[in-house]
Amino acid sequence: MKKPEVFFHPISGSSILSITWYDGPLGDAVEANNEVGIGFFAHNGDLLSVQFDDVEEDDHQFLEFDRYKVEVTVKKGKVSFKLDEKKKPVKSGKKKVA
Numbered sequence: 001m002k003k004p005e006v007f008f009h010p011i012s013g014s015s016i017l018s019i020t021w022y023d024g025p026l027g028d029a030v031e032a033n034n035e036v037g038i039g040f041f042a043h044n045g046d047l048l049s050v051q052f053d054d055v056e057e058d059d060h061q062f063l064e065f066d067r068y069k070v071e072v073t074v075k076k077g078k079v080s081f082k083l084d085e086k087k088k089p090v091k092s093g094k095k096k097v098a
Contacts (some may be wrong), residue, residue: 019049019072026048047053069083
């Protein structure tokens, strides 16, 4: 992932907030599991960009997807965020024999 670009320009105290890790086309949007924003993913499931629906100048929110969780904190209009990737399940090498 490249250095992320954050877009947040509140009007009357709130705005959408987007974080983008990829410069190219983003494809289809996938709604977050907690339904407060969307994410854009590569064909292999890597996160390309997220967009929070409505963020205030002093706020804390998160978007949760199957493999990722993105948390944002906004204090006096300054944005910080944390990206966590959930570990992929590892398949066991053992097979059940009948």
